[in-house]
Amino acid sequence: MSLRHYLFPFLMLTFSATCSAAATVAAAKKQTLNIQEAEFFNPKLPPRTLSSSKKFEGSSNLVNLRYHMGPVLSSSPINIYLIWYGRWSESQKLLIKDFIASISPSAAASSPSPSVSEWWKTVSLYTDQTGANVSRTLVVAKEHSDTGYSHGYHLTRLSVQQVIATAVKAAPFPVDHRNGMYLILTAHDVTVQDFCRAVCGFHYFTFPSMVGYTLPYAWIGNSGKQCPEVCAYPFAVPGYMGGGGPGALVPPNGDVGLDGMISVIAHELAELSTNPLVNAWYAGEDPTAPTEIGDLCEGLYGSGGGGGYIGQVMRDGKGRTYNMNGNKGRKFMVQWVWSPALKACAGPNAMD
Ligand SMILES: *[C@@H]1O[C@H](CO)[C@@H](O)[C@H](O)[C@H]1NC(C)=O
Secondary structure (H helix, E strand, O other): OOOHHHHHOOOOOOOOHHHHHHHHHHHHHHHHHHOOOEEEOOOEOOOOOOOOOOOOOOOEEEEEEEEEEOOOOOOOOEEEEEEEHHHHHHHHHHHHHHHHHOOOOHHHHHHOOEEHHHHHHHHOOEOOOOOOOOOOEEEEEEEEOOOOOOOOEEEOOOHHHHHHHHHOOOOOOOOOOEEEEEEEEEOOOOEEOEEOOOOOOEEEEEHHHHHHHEEEEEEEEEOOOOOOOOOOOOOOOOHHOOOOOOOOOOOOOHHHHHHHHHHHHHHHHHHHOOOOOOOOOOOOOOOOOOEEOOOHHHOOOOOOOOOOOOOOEEEOOOOOOEEEHHHHOOOOOOEEEEEEOOOOEEEOOOOO
């Protein structure tokens, strides 16, 4: 699988909604959403530092997302085996675990719309050839803290698998073929092959020769100290924009690296669940460079996005930007994903 499809491209989607129309709808919608102190806006930001050759001009006819007969993660719940690689603070761990916990419908009762669990509903529309849907429920089944940096401060794509192998063999983690996905999160002081230059996260599956089993996994790094303008966009924007250009948005949880990481985690979880062995849902003819349901909507967070606009999102009384609610009163900013029903990018904060 090439790296190319994990690039965070300068978004080329174009949508026909105009700002003024969206603002009118926003004003009407404000009350129905019952978000008292929130205002809606759709900022134009400078392009990301990374760009790719992928161009989806918004017309859904150009996107040929197809099913390639492989499995999706349909067993419920999806068990996430979480590896904290490097040093993480308890509050950082809590933030990420609160996000993951917000995905499952049980959280919906405590999360007002637009919610993270509504966002995952789009992911659960994907099915396999037996008609089984992607599971609605994800749980953190087990955690393992690798505070000793067992494989060093620099990981390669292969040593990421060794980190999983270590965790599986040391047996804090079972080999969970039926429901498992393995998630490696690296701390801000860990560099990873191609991190920041070409990728912010990736998903794949382990090889029997490396780990002993074929297990779907994903890696996401904390870019806060290394390249927030690349991987924590739109909470950091390229430095060359300096004065005069549009500024970065204020992250909902006060942590540029972590808040940016949440959207990348969401992206990878959505793709891993719909394409765990890279033979299920993707666009493009080349299975070594598949374009998946998150790739198709990168940089898009609301209605009326595209052409440098991130779309209609919310801003609370303290200026913090978000587009969906989680449990415990958390707010998150999460990119949209491709809907097989709408044949377009979709999210719970859509204005129509
Ligand atoms: C399963 O997927 C089908 C096809 O996208 C959809 O119509 C149905 O609502 C989904 N069911 C659930 C429980 O998500």
